Amino acid sequence: MKTVTIHTEKIQNLFEDLNTNIGGTVTFDLDEHILEVENDFAKGIITAVSFSDNISYVQFDMIFSEDLCLNISNEESEPLYLAYCSKGSLSHSFDLSTDSKKINAFQTAIVNTKQNQNNILFFQKDIRTKCTLIIIGNEITEVNHGYSLNSQVRKTFVEGNTAANFFYLSSYNLKIDRKIDQLSVITETGIAKNIMKEGILRIILAMEIQQYSDDQKALSHDTNCLTLKELEEIKELSQAIEANPEEAFSIKSLCKQAGLSPNKLQEGFKLIHNRTVNDHITHMRVLKAEILIRTSDLNISEIVYCIGFTSRSYFSKIFKQKFNCSPKDYKYNLNPLAITA
Numbered sequence: 001m002k003t004v005t006i007h008t009e010k011i012q013n014l015f016e017d018l019n020t021n022i023g024g025t026v027t028f029d030l031d032e033h034i035l036e037v038e039n040d041f042a043k044g045i046i047t048a049v050s051f052s053d054n055i056s057y058v059q060f061d062m063i064f065s066e067d068l069c070l071n072i073s074n075e076e077s078e079p080l081y082l083a084y085c086s087k088g089s090l091s092h093s094f095d096l097s098t099d100s101k102k103i104n105a106f107q108t109a110i111v112n113t114k115q116n117q118n119n120i121l122f123f124q125k126d127i128r129t130k131c132t133l134i135i136i137g138n139e140i141t142e143v144n145h146g147y148s149l150n151s152q153v154r155k156t157f158v159e160g161n162t163a164a165n166f167f168y169l170s171s172y173n174l175k176i177d178r179k180i181d182q183l184s185v186i187t188e189t190g191i192a193k194n195i196m197k198e199g200i201l202r203i204i205l206a207m208e209i210q211q212y213s214d215d216q217k218a219l220s221h222d223t224n225c226l227t228l229k230e231l232e233e234i235k236e237l238s239q240a241i242e243a244n245p246e247e248a249f250s251i252k253s254l255c256k257q258a259g260l261s262p263n264k265l266q267e268g269f270k271l272i273h274n275r276t277v278n279d280h281i282t283h284m285r286v287l288k289a290e291i292l293i294r295t296s297d298l299n300i301s302e303i304v305y306c307i308g309f310t311s312r313s314y315f316s317k318i319f320k321q322k323f324n325c326s327p328k329d330y331k332y333n334l335n336p337l338a339i340t341a
Contacts, residue, residue, distance in 0.1 A: 001067040002041070009072065009079045009135045011048045011056050018046060030190050032197075041065050044128075047184075051198045053150035054137035059183065060123075061087075061130045068123040069096075074113055080136040080154055081111045081119060082208055086177050088129035091122040094165050101167065103131075104228050106174055108208060112158050112166040132180050134201070134208075149202065156209050171215055172231055174272040176207050226268055233258040234268030238280070245284035246308040251277055285309065286322055293331050300327045 004021040006014050015033045019026050024037035024046075035046040044062035072081075083092065085107055091100035092109050095118055103109045111119055123129050136153050158166065179200060186196050226234070237254055241247075251262055254277065258265065269277045285307045292303045301312060309315045319327045 001069055002064075003069040003071060005071045005073060007073050007075060009056075009074065009077065009137060011050045011058070014058065015046075015048060030194050032194070037062070042068075049194065049197055051194070051201065053148045055150055055153075055201070056135045056137075057183075057201060058133045058135070059131070059180075060133070061128070062123065063128045064123050064125050066125045068125075070121040070123065072119045072121070074115060074117060074119070076115070078113065078115050078138050080138070080158060082108055082134040082136070082205075083111070083121070084108045084132045084134075084176055084180060084204075084208075086130040086132065086180055088124070088127045088131075090124070090129055090131055092167070093120050093122070094118060094167075096120065101169060103169065104172075106172040106177055106228070106231055108170040108173070108176065108211065110157055110166070110168040110170070110208070110212070114165075117165065132183075134205070149205070153205055153209070157212065168212065168215075170208075170211050172226070172228065173207070173211050174231060174235060174268075176204060176211070177235070178272065179204050179207060226264060226271070230258075230260060230264055231268065231271075233260060234265065234272065237265075238269070238272060241281055242284050245281060245288050246306060248308065249277075249281055282318060286315075286319055289315070289319065289327070290323065290330070293327060294334060300331065303327070 004018070006017045008014060011031075011033060015026060015035060018024075018035055022035070022037055022042050023039045024035045024042075027034045027036070031050045033048045037044055037046070042062055042064045044060070046058065046060050046062065048056060048058040050056040083090075083103060085103045085105050087105055089102055089104050091102050092111065093100040094113060100120075100122055101109070113119060121131075121133075136150055138150075138154065157168070182200050183197055186193050188196060237258055241249060251265065254260075255262055255265055260268070266276055269275060269280055273280050273283075275283060289303050289307050292298055292307070293300075296303070298306065304312045304315045316326050316328075319330070323330055325333070
């Protein structure tokens with residue numbers, strides 16, 4: 001097992017330690033650091049961004065050729081860590097002499113330690129692991145720091161905790177996974193990219209707080225009876241629908257593909273999207289239609305049929321519900337000369 005020790009949660013120094021121990025090439029874009037690695041020990045990308053309120057995140061999307069022990073040593077501060085696993089799994093312990101706790105895909109581990117104590121993350125070799133580590137520092141310089149996002153998040157998870165170490169493992173949450181995915185698809189650069197990422201991160205923190213509250217009331221554990229394997233299958237089905245919503249999906253075919261009952265399938269889609277399967281298919285078809293209206297030369301009738309609808313009137317009805325105007329008016333507002341249907 002290879003051990004890498006990080007002596008601070010500060011992003012710049014953290015990346016220097018990672019680069020020294022793992023290798024790779026570091027690039028910068030304003031407050032974003034990117035480490036791309038492809039060598040005998042590791043392959044993948046590590047991204048980190050710093051924001052206001054002493055909040056930052058580090059995202060690992062890596063495959064290691066041997067087990068990795070990542071030891072984050074809190075020598076001068078007491079940061080709060082929220083580690084969400086999107087793919088694979090990892091484990092956490094406070095020191096090498098204690099048992100580790102496993103963090104499965106779609107779970108969050110929330111961890112806080114006192115100064116001069118460690119947080120250790122274990123990555124398994126030969127398994128792609130995607131993990132987002134949100135860091136809430138405790139060094140706040142703003143005058144009204146009591147009202148900052150940082151202090152409010154710390155108050156939610158840390159206040160009243162007198163133990164040396166705090167560890168909480170959430171129930172499964174795929175909505176957080178979908179929101180984290182949005183961090184990786186932003187195409188803007190510079191300050192625009194940073195602002196958009198900070199907005200998404202604030203939503204993720206709000207979702208984590210709600211998840212914690214629900215778990216404390218035992219609501220999530222009572223209502224979600226899906227296994228990790230079932231959640232992974234439902235995520236793959238969801239991604240397939242979003243990639244090709246025009247395909248002739250049906251409840252029966254999706255259940256057969258995933259090996260799930262109709263009730264499990266519906267429960268999973270409601271858990272992720274707050275919609276039934278058919279409602280989500282319709283939703284994605286309307287979104288694709290809007291893109292085609294903006295970017296293609298197809299007329300409205302052609303778009304209706306190429307995205308899987310058979311009724312133009314039904315399509316117009318649901319399009320208007322979402323965009324507050326008919327498809328024809330929408331196209332006209334984009335380009336008055338484009339109306340051909």
